[in-house]
Each structure stands twice: as structure tokens, then as C-alpha cells.
Amino acid sequence: MEQNSSHNPPWAPTAGLYQKAVEQGLRSLGWAQARPEGLYRPMEYFLGLGGKRLRPVLCLTACGMVGSDPYLALPQALAVEIFHNFTLLHDDVMDRSPLRRGQPTVHERYGLDAAILSGDALLIEAYTQLAKAPLRVLPEILAEFNRVALQVCQGQQMDMDFQKRSSVGMEEYREMIGLKTAVLLGSSLKIGALVGGAEPAQASALFRVGYLVGLAFQVQDDWLDVYGDPERFGKQVAGDIKACKHSFLRVMAESRAQNNQRATLAQSFERLALLGQSGEEAPNFDAEVQQVIQCYNELGLEEGALAYQHQLLDEAMALLASLPFGSSPGAAFLADYALYLARRQE
């Protein structure tokens, strides 16, 4: 848990309080006792796998930042967290992932049917929480959530489409991670702000802050895959390269590479794809993976990706600071927390 880190960062106490409220709110939904068991047990299991509860923390933060009791937005905070878990649960099926946070995924543990139906029920539960918004903002919040929920599906479809292609451009990559990841972070802030009584323009500015942080967050994820400390990061090193994923680094490499490097990269990823299909053992991947990493290094991606990330975060922080509540304690917390998330090493 972040709040136990030896750094004792300034955002830790507030984040810890919000996380605790979210855990309590999730438990109070009563899924542990709900029937039929076959529907509710997988829902309870999946939400119980934990996580940083990042999106609901953002939602509560925004509600407090604009001058209201943060917990006024607790149902909507639960809605974005439940929605996020709905997408993870169904994505795990589509990605054939065996593990989530080190534990078996729902389809591995309870079967395909349970994964589909329990995921559906999570989406409905998200709307059930969302609908508890004050009437004065209910239409805006529903419109926002409906738009973003559909965009996340569009992003997931683009991601799956990319996997069938040999190369992806930077513009379309940014669009995909924008849809799949960043809009929900932006929306978590915007919905919290609307519940808290923010002006629409300010709520939209907070959406943009969250969107930029979300992009930076994803860039960091892809950066850690190659440049992270494997002891701290927890995932296998260069997993994205081995899986031939169109990650930010790969897309950036392809956009920067000259003729020779471009050919080398294409060849390496082609060989890795063949190795993946043939079920070869890891040692045979290593030479190709090293070739790709060497290419990334020659292209200066370690610094290039960080420079792009800093640009995103600078814009986000400047925008946040320009808002009427930009120097409130809530905004300071948001800035600290967002920078921590986007630059995390694990």
C-alpha cells in the first residue's frame, strides 16, 4: 500500500481515507450475501482483488476540491470503480488473461459464462450507483458516463484491431489509449466535480486534467515494461515486446526509426510473432528482445518517452493551477497524487 511507503508522501493520508471509504462502500452493497450465488460471488471476488481505487479517489477529490463534502460523490465514485472493474473483467476474457493482480481471473476461476454475466451485472450496478446523483446534475452525469462508457468499448475494439496489424501510427495509438484509459480518469474527476456543484466549464477543465494524467499514466506503464526495475515493477520484463504489443514505446520507435532501423524492428517483431505462435521457450526470445531494446535505446526512447510524459503532466498541472480552486488543498493533493501515479516505479 502506498501509505506505508517509507517515503511517507504528502498525498498518502488523504488517499488512504478515500480508499477506506470506497472499500466500505463496496462492502455495503451486500454482494457477499446476495443471491443467486453464481452471479454475485464472481462480482464480490473480482472487486475484492483490490487495487489503488484510483478512479474513485479522483472522483471524491474533485467533489471536495470544488467546495463540497467529498463523500457527497461516494455513489458516483463507486460507479466509476465498478465500471472500471466491469471493463477489466470482460477484457480479461477477450485477452485470454489467466491472472489479474496475481490471482486467477474470473473466467479462469468461475468459467466463461460467469465472467460474461457477472461482468454485465457489474455494469448495471455501476449505473445503479451513478443514478443516485442529485437531480440537478443527473442528466449531465448520465450523458457524461454514457459517452465515456461507449468510448471505453471503442478503445478496447481499437486495441484488439491493432493486435492484428503489423504497425500502428502515433496518432491512432494516442486515440486508442485516450479512449481505453484516459477518458475514464478524466470523467472520474468531471463527475465528482459536477456532483460537488462545479460550473460546467470547470468540470470540463478537470476532465482535461484527468485525461492528460491518464495518457501519462499509460506511457509510464509502457515505459516500465522495458525500463522499470523488475524487482519493483512485478511484471515480467519486456512482456509487451515478447507479446508484440503495440505499446507506446513500439509506436514511438516506429515513428522515429529511419529505413534500416525500421526494417530491423519489423523483422524482430515478425520473428517474435512466429516464436509466440510456435510456443517456443523464453530463451529463444531473448536475442530478439535484446535487438528491439537496443533499437529503442539507439532511438533514445527511454528519455523520449519521459519527455513526452512530462509535457503531458506540465499541461495538466498548469491547467489545474489555472482553475479558481487551483491552489486549494484539494488541488495540491490532486497534483501530488497524479504526479506520483504517472511517475510510479511499480
Add this chain to the structure above:
Amino acid sequence: MEQNSSHNPPWAPTAGLYQKAVEQGLRSLGWAQARPEGLYRPMEYFLGLGGKRLRPVLCLTACGMVGSDPYLALPQALAVEIFHNFTLLHDDVMDRSPLRRGQPTVHERYGLDAAILSGDALLIEAYTQLAKAPLRVLPEILAEFNRVALQVCQGQQMDMDFQKRSSVGMEEYREMIGLKTAVLLGSSLKIGALVGGAEPAQASALFRVGYLVGLAFQVQDDWLDVYGDPERFGKQVAGDIKACKHSFLRVMAESRAQNNQRATLAQSFERLALLGQSGEEAPNFDAEVQQVIQCYNELGLEEGALAYQHQLLDEAMALLASLPFGSSPGAAFLADYALYLARRQE
């Protein structure tokens, strides 16, 4: 199409008008041009398979019956139709069904991933249409829809749980079809009535009317499986028996059977289950199927099921007639249409 029937029934012109508005409304959503194609093509395909558009017709009918322009509820009518198709699309995956309305199911045609994600997007689109309700009734309509959507998931889970059991009681069977089928018919009427400005008590009475008609509708479906004219019904005869489904007839048979008959039925279904698992050819099923049908006949199920159905419809019609708008042309249409649906021979 029902409106081309040689009987030229009284409900046909109104139902035809409403169906046309629903088709037009569905086309106007623009899925044919929407991107990414991998997400929207399966949605467009599945909604394009047609059907009676029963639920949206009920929704528009209720809105008109309580004194408003029926088309005021068109977005909510689309919502219930899109929601219904979402459940069919995901149920087809869970039931491993190759065909829907004589055409390949989405998972057969576009693959599992498309079936999951396009189904998810349908559910979100349903909420998007639903949220267009007038603000004065938005919270009630959302609460109603959220409750019913979750109940349909619960019903599907109960249905899947039943398939693993050797026998099912009448009470729990009624609960299951109530959740899986009847509540959405009731809710289609209730939501239309609320949009049309009905008093809450009247809207709830219409829910009950739709719920009872929904139960009768399901009883008819199960009755047709054994007692329908195969030329008119279109499905294979006694498909429920061959699949060892806990249909209304089987549940009623088990509740009526005495010791000997109970043992005969149990033995037949046990043998049919074994035949199903071993992939035997149809001729080997016939003796067992005939045994079950003979048992049903001895127990008087052909008439017994119809008697129960009439009881449901009598209660529904009496309740409808007792409402302030119970003798309006809209109510007359609803009564004619519901009776046609619940007693259809195909």
C-alpha cells in the same frame, strides 16, 4: 409478419405503425456508419435480425394509453428493445446457440470477443436512450430499469443453475421465468406509462399486467414445443425435451406426477441426458421423447398448461380493465395484442 396474416386481426395496424417507428428509430442511431467497425457491425447485424419488437410496442402503447403522444416514449422504447437484444446476444454465447432467428449468432459470425464487447456496447446504448426521458420521471425510470436489468441477469443465472439440476420446483421455476422474461414486459409498459405521465400506482398496475402476460407468453412457448403445429411453429418438435430443459411442461409434470410416473419421467430424462452427452443420432431419442410426451398426456398437461395460462391472462385483463384508461382504444389494442401474443401458434 403478423399484419399480413389472413386473419387481419384488429391489433395489426397499430402494431405495424409502432414497429415501423421502432425500425426507423433503430436505423437513426447510425450504427451502420459508426466506427470502429468491429464494434458496431455486430450490433447492427443483431438488431437487424428483426423480431416482433414486442417490448417497444408495449412501451409506446402504454405511453399513448395514459393520454400522451405514444412516440414521446420512443427513446425508452428503443432502450427496452436494445436491452432485450443485449441479453439475447450474451445469452446466445452462454447457451452456445449457433442460430438466432434462423441466422448465425454473433459469436458464430464475428467471434467470442465481438459478441462480448458488442453486447456490452448495446447495454450502454440502451442506457443512452433511456436517459432521454423527461427530467420529471428520470429518477423513477432509471430506478425501474436498473432493478429490472439486474433481475434479468439473476433470472439467466437461475436458468443456468437449473440446467445442472435433476429437478426444479414450480415455485422456483415461476420465479426464474418471472425474472428472465416477465419483468421486462412489465417494465416496458411501466416505463412507457411513466413517460406518458401516469400516476405511479397506475404505472405499477401496468407492470403487473405485463408481468402476467409475460408469464403466459413463456408458458405458451413451452406448450408449443410439444403441442404446437410443427409446420407453423418453426422450431424442432420437442426440442426442450431432447435438451432436458426444465420447461414449464416438465416442471408441471414433475409437480403432478405420482410415484410411478415420477420414476418414469426421471428415467427418461436421465437417458436423454446420456444420449445428448454421447452425441447420439435423433432416432435414438424418439422412444424416450415419446415416453415423456405420453406421460405429459396422461397428466393432462395440454389442457393443464392452457388452464394456467388462461388464469394468468384473465387476471391481467381484469386488472387492465379496472384502470381509469381501461376502456380506451389503447387498452383495447393492448388486450388484443397481448392475447394474440400469449396464444400465438407460431
